[in-house]
Amino acid sequence: MSEIHDLTALEQGALVARGEVSSTELVEHYLERAERLDDVGAFVTLTASQARSSAQHLALAPAVAGDSPLRGVPTAIKDLNLTAGVPTRFGSPVFADHVPEVSDAVALAIGEAGMPSLGKTSTPEFGSPCYTEPEGAPPAVTPWDRSRMAGGSSGGAAAAVAAGLVPVAQGSDGGGSIRIPASCCGLVGLKPSRGRISGFPMYGDPVGLGTSGSIARTVRDAAALLDVQAGRRPGDPAWAPAPAGSGASLFLEACDREPGLLRIARFATPVIAADSPVDPECLAAYEDASKLLEGLGHDVDDVPVPLPLEAVPVFETCWAVLTALSVEPLPEAARERLRPLTRWLAERGFAVSGPRFGLAVGELRRLAARALEALAPYDAVLTPTVATPPLPVGAIRDDADPARDFENQKRFTPWTSAWNVTGMPAVSLPLHWTSPTETTPTLPVGVMLAARPAEEELLLSLAAQVEAAAPWHHRRPPGW
Secondary structure (H helix, E strand, C coil): CCCHHHCCHHHHHHHHHHCCCCHHHHHHHHHHHHHHHCCCCCEEEECHHHHHHHHHHHHHCCCCCCCCCCCCCCEEEECCCCCCCCCCCCCCHHHCCCCCCCCCHHHHHHHHCCCCEEEEECCCHHHCCCCCCCCCCCCCECCCCCCEECCCCCHHHHHHHHCCCCCEEEEEECCCCCHHHHHHHCCEEEECCCCCECCCCCCCCCCCCCEEEEEECCHHHHHHHHHHHCECCCCCCCCCCCCCCCCCCHHHHHCCCCCCCCEEEECCCCCCCCCCCCCHHHHHHHHHHHHHHHHCCCEEEECCCCCCCCHHHHHHHHHHHHHHHHHCCCCHHHHCCCCHHHHHHHHHHHCCCHHHHHHHHHHHHHHHHHHHHHHCCCCEEEEECCCCCCCECCCCCCCCCHHHHHHHHHHHCCCCHHHHHHCCCEEEEEEEECCCCCCCCCCEEEEEEEECCCCHHHHHHHHHHHHHHCCCCCCCCCCC
16 A cells, blocks of 8 residues: 555554654545546535644644544535535535535534535535536546446535545435435445434435545545544434444444354345346445355345335335425526426426325335334345446436436336435445446446344445445556
């Protein structure tokens, strides 16, 4: 390892803690890379002066017991997250001049942990699609093939980590938006349990689908960033129970524990698009992961899909209303500037009455309860992450036919949203890589593990065990 960006985020944090490198040096290293190498559509805003100021402040503030092991390590914040004094455009030209006066819980937690943010990472409009192709900005692409998408909606964050522009990054996930880009970019993507991370100050998701999470190159880095973000605030309407113990690194510590012998359910039948074809490479990843888990001593059992097809229109009703909630405050002239997909979803949402929305939320919770009951005997669940390796930019998007665009998205990612519905923690792991052909280079393919609600510690322990058995950190995309 000859370059600082070859090290894990935790290794870089350890160098800072020992005084062998300063946070300022790390910030300068990554700013130079971001300015020179961002041909992957990672950043929409670089905040160089703020990052330098944060790093310099750390040099004047002595480290204390209980500091995050990521103290001093640069990161980035998704363009959906309110960040005081920094343009936050929600992936939309309608908010081109929007500069919040407040930061949300995630941005505050990252700052309080002493992690300088280099800027805002790219996201599609309001974080809705599973690809990242925002208006007025380059598409986010996977560094493994810059003609192919990085996934979405945390595509910019995943592209930044996969290209070595930051060592670890925050993302958000309402239907797979962390795990999808993690699969496309060969990374670990961790969506925690519902209520694990505060939604302060907006609390804008009445359905409970969305949460912040971690995008990293290793399970331990993802766990350490979860430790930074996790926790309740006094006004939170609901929260996940805190892990047992005390200290600032409880989820990271879980990675160093053996998970024991587990019962693991598995299914590869698509959940939200029953007729969706699944690429043989994604099925091979799933089968290889099953064999790996069995080789580690776990029992792996085939189970029926825990969510019925009747859940799909209920989920879509809720998703459309959430889009309408984002659009509702805008004047009519601004709405006309929104993407066709956003307008189409919002129109569907506006057509839903208040009572009908309430019924949909209740039905979604009942469906989730039945799925959780069906999966209760199992410690974890294995599925593919996506139905195909990363597709060419524009392959899913269809501005002329937003309904077709939406169907394309469902067929690409027919599993991830199930765990948003149930509130279970889930992680995509980069366990498979396609063989190169004359026209296609090697591409990453993720597999997904989920656990019971609030059991991130067990999920991380299992994911770390899998990583130790089949490590991937040595893999580097072209141009690294």
